[in-house]
Amino acid sequence: MRSKDILNNKPSAAVAAIPITIILLPVLYSIFTFAFAQEKKGTEQFLEMPDAVYTKCVRDTEYMRHNHWVLLRVVREDVVRYGKRGEISLKRCGECHTSREKFCKKCHDAVSMKPDCYGCHYYP
Amino acid sequence: MDRRDFFKIAGGTILAGTSGVYAIRRLTGSIPGSTVADSPLTGKKWGMVIDLSKCVEDCTACLDACRYENNVAFHQDERWDVHWIRKIRLESKIGTTSTEKSVILLCNHCEKPPCAQVCPVQATYKREDGIVVVDHHRCIGCRYCMIACPYNARYFNFKDKEDWSNTDRPKRSHGVAEACNLCAHRIDLGELPACVEACSNVGEGAIMVGDMNDSGSEVAKIIMAEAVKRLKEDLGTEPKVYYLGL
Known part of the structure; x- marks a missing residue:
């Protein structure tokens, strides 16, 4: 009797939020890390700056x-x-x-x- | 529409579409690459003349110069040694008298190179100016060219060369076949090959290189006027290394 009630009831918003967050978690993670990396970018030089013999490279x-x-x-x-x-x-x-x-x-x-x-x- | 018609139309559309896209990209220049037509090498034919009467028997100037210039893997061990140019002794016996001669051997840069014909990846090929070159980027080390070459001019890199004598030039990593390329990098810049330069500096100038199509060049004159011989002419490979006094 009781289980039938549950089946007939519509799922609440809280129950629906759990699978949605699980699905969105990797997407959100990548968005946050990307935003964090953007902030950090200016401070660190990844590649060594060239010892310029030529002022310009052969292509841009x-x-x-x-x-x-x-x-x-x-x-x-x-x-x-x-x-x-x-x-x-x-x-x-x-x-x-x-x-x-x-x-x-x-x-x-x-x-x-x-x-x-x-x-x-x-x-x- | 039946099944047969469907395949005809679908196949035709796909073929026309892909080839059309490729043609457009090729024509508009978004696929980069050269063709033989715009090569600066056309019209030339490099040949070599070796005057054995001038060649000094114990002189190794050309061999040393070649090994230095091209970083040839020379380990002083005959199992792994690579020779782009080498010296051998020939003995000819007529009756009871025998004469010995030291002869320089190298890639003959054949007009119809058997090594290029057998190469499965077109790594060995004849350039527009007649020099037979190995593109080591493409070579897969199958050694067909070593079997095909009737002059035994090709060697295989069994072992890496460790030191780097001439840093301007590449060496070969192990697993590729190699042979003399007539110092194509020097010839393109208008210089003479390393062996020719060394021979004229140290020795008697026994080796000469020139454009055989240019009738004014020294090489073309010698080939026209003197009794020159080529190695294994009967094979029809038409080698471009000519010997005087063989």
Whole structure:
């Protein structure tokens, strides 16, 4: 008799809130951590600033951040297969970004990617 | 519409759509990459002449220069040694008299390279200017090219080279096949290969490199005028390394 009552009653707002919070918890967590990280961002330098030999990089920063690998791959193809030795090379990268431990490795470690350039190419 | 028609229309639409998108991206230039057509190498054909009468028997200037320039893995151990250029002794016997000769051997940069024909990933290929190059980024180390090469000019990297003699140039990590690339990096900049430079500085200038298509070059003149020989010409690989006095 009693259990039938419960089934017939509509669930209260408090009961409904429990599964909704459980579902929203990871979403809220990521929003809070993102907001927290935004505040912290200004204080800490993740990458070492380049020892500027050139005042500007070969492409703008936003392009290099996402597409440096495309650029390097295209240049590699141009040099090795078509003999177009232009101004872009891994050696020129090293003139400003002097240390691979402090530059390349930082991001590549963070996303656990291992570029295999340095097995053959010299980069200090 | 029956089942057969549905597949025809659906397949056709997908094919047209994907190829159309690819064509648009290719034409508008959002897929980067070069083609053979805009290569600066077209029209040239690099060849080499080795004058064995000038080659001094115990001189190793070219070998040392090559090992230094290209970071060739030379461990002083014949199991792992890599030679881009090497010196051997040939003995020819006619009747009772025998003559010995020391001969320089290297990649012959064939016009029809068997190594490039067998390479399953097109890592070995002939550049537009006739130099046969290994793209070590692509090489998977299958060693077909070593079997195909009739001159035994190819070597495999069984062991990494630890020291780095010339930091301007890359070395090879273990697991790739390699051979002489006629110092393509120097030739592109208008310089002479390391062995040629060393031979003219230290030795007698026995090795010469030049453009065979340019009839004014020293190499083209020698090939036209003198009795030059190539190695294993009967195989039809058309090597571009010519020997004087072989």
